[in-house]
Amino acid sequence: MSRALRSRRERVLVGLSGGVDSAVAAVLLLEQGYQVIGVTMSVYDGPAAPSRGSACYDCGEAEDIAAASALAGQLGIAFHVFDCAGPYRETVIAYFRRTYLSGETPNPCVRCNPLLKFGLLPALAREKGLEHEYFATGHYARTRLSRRFGRHVLCRGRDERKDQSYFLYRLSREQLARALFPLGDLTKEDVRGLAASKGLPMRDTPDSQDFYAGEYAELLAVPDRPGDIVDETGAVLGRHAGFWHFTPGQRRGLGISSAFPLYVLRVDAARNQVVAGPYARTLRPGCLVGDLCLHVPPEEVEGELRARVRSSQTPVPVTVRHGPDPDLLMVDFAAPQPGIAPGQSLVLYQGDLVVGGGLIRAGRVGH
Numbered sequence: 001m002s003r004a005l006r007s008r009r010e011r012v013l014v015g016l017s018g019g020v021d022s023a024v025a026a027v028l029l030l031e032q033g034y035q036v037i038g039v040t041m042s043v044y045d046g047p048a049a050p051s052r053g054s055a056c057y058d059c060g061e062a063e064d065i066a067a068a069s070a071l072a073g074q075l076g077i078a079f080h081v082f083d084c085a086g087p088y089r090e091t092v093i094a095y096f097r098r099t100y101l102s103g104e105t106p107n108p109c110v111r112c113n114p115l116l117k118f119g120l121l122p123a124l125a126r127e128k129g130l131e132h133e134y135f136a137t138g139h140y141a142r143t144r145l146s147r148r149f150g151r152h153v154l155c156r157g158r159d160e161r162k163d164q165s166y167f168l169y170r171l172s173r174e175q176l177a178r179a180l181f182p183l184g185d186l187t188k189e190d191v192r193g194l195a196a197s198k199g200l201p202m203r204d205t206p207d208s209q210d211f212y213a214g215e216y217a218e219l220l221a222v223p224d225r226p227g228d229i230v231d232e233t234g235a236v237l238g239r240h241a242g243f244w245h246f247t248p249g250q251r252r253g254l255g256i257s258s259a260f261p262l263y264v265l266r267v268d269a270a271r272n273q274v275v276a277g278p279y280a281r282t283l284r285p286g287c288l289v290g291d292l293c294l295h296v297p298p299e300e301v302e303g304e305l306r307a308r309v310r311s312s313q314t315p316v317p318v319t320v321r322h323g324p325d326p327d328l329l330m331v332d333f334a335a336p337q338p339g340i341a342p343g344q345s346l347v348l349y350q351g352d353l354v355v356g357g358g359l360i361r362a363g364r365v366g367h
Contacts, residue, residue: 010133012135012180013122013132018068018205019138021140023202024183025136025181026038029136037077038068040064041116042084043061043089043116045089055210057211058214071202082121082124091115092111096108097219108211108212109167110167110170110345114175118137118171122135135175139167139181140157140158140163140188141163143179153354155354158186162188165349166311169295222242227243231275231276232281237256238254243267243274248341248363249338251264254274254276262278282339283336283337284333284337288329289330292328292358295354304317305348307333307346307349309339320332342360343360344360
C-alpha cells in the first residue's frame with residue numbers, strides 16, 4: 001500500500017494550483033488524517049493582460065491563486081503564497097529561451113519540478129517556519145518503497161491517459177522519499193467525481209495543457225528573422241520567420257504546397273534553416289541520450305525496457321547500452337520513432353517503474 005493511502009497525523013505541504021487535481025489531493029490527505037498546509041508559487045511577472053486560461057506561467061495566475069485561497073478557506077487549512085517569479089525566470093524561462101534559440105526543444109516542466117516545485121517551494125516554506133514531513137501535488141504518478149533497491153522509486157500513475165511520471169523523472173531520491181501523490185491510483189473521471197461529491201468549486205475547471213498559454217515567441221522576445229525552409233538536398237521550398245518556431249516532427253505551419261505532406265526533419269540554428277521532408281525521413285531507429293538522471297541502473301532492471309520521447313506517447317520497447325562515454329546512453333527503438341528532438345527528455349520504464357532518463361542529444365539516422 002502506498003504512503004498516500006496510509007492515515008497518519010503528519011504535516012504535509014500541498015502545492016495548490018487552483019485546479020481540480022490539487023484540490024482533490026488536499027481533500028484526500030485531510031481525510032487520511034494528515035495535517036495539511038496549502039502552498040502556491042507565484043511565478044508570473046509578465047505584462048498584465050486578460051486571462052488566457054490555465055497554465056503554469058500565465059497572466060491568469062491571480063485568478064488561480066484566488067481559487068486556491070478560497071479552497072483553503074473552504075477546507076479550513078492554512079494557505080501561503082511564495083514569490084518565486086525571479087527564480088522561475090532565471091531557472092525556467094531563461095532555460096526555455098536558451099534551448100529554443102540553440103535549435104533544441106526544451107521541457108520546462110521537467111526542469112521546474114525538481115528545482116522549483118519540489119525544491120525551492122518546500123525550502124521557502126521551511127524558512128518561514130512551516131515544518132513538514134511530506135510535500136504533495138496533484139500529479140498522476142505514484143511512489144513505492146522498493147525492497148530490492150532499498151529506497152522509494154517513482155512509478156507511473158494508474159490512469160495511463162493522465163500519467164505524469166514523464167515530468168517527474170528528474171526528482172532526486174530525497175525528493176521522492178518525501179513526495180506524496182494522492183491521485184496516483186485514480187483516473188481523471190474519479191477525481192472529477194470526487195470533486196463534485198465534495199462540492200469543490202473547481203470540479204469543472206479545464207485541465208492545463210501547457211506551461212504557457214500564449215505564443216512561445218512572446219517568451220523568446222526576439223524579432224522575426226526570415227530564413228529558408230529547405231529539403232535535404234538544400235533546395236529552397238519556402239520561407240519562415242525564424243527557426244525557433246519549429247521543432248522536429250512538426251507538420252502544421254510550414255505553409256508549403258507539396259505533392260505529399262512535409263514534416264520538419266531538423267532545424268539548423270547557425271544557418272537559420274528549417275529542413276523539411278516526407279514522414280519516412282522523420283523516423284529514427286535510435287538516439288543518443290545525455291545529462292542522465294537514472295533512479296535504477298538500466299542493466300539491473302529485470303524485464304523489457306520501454307521509453308517515452310514525449311509525455312503523451314505510449315512507451316515503446318527499447319534496448320539500452322552505454323557507449324564509450326559512460327555518461328551517455330545509446331537507445332535503440334524496436335521500431336523507428338518520429339519526432340526525435342534534441343533537448344527533449346527520453347524517459348525509461350520497466351512496467352510501471354520509472355528507471356530514469358535524460359536529454360536527447362541526437363537521433364540516429366541509421367543502424
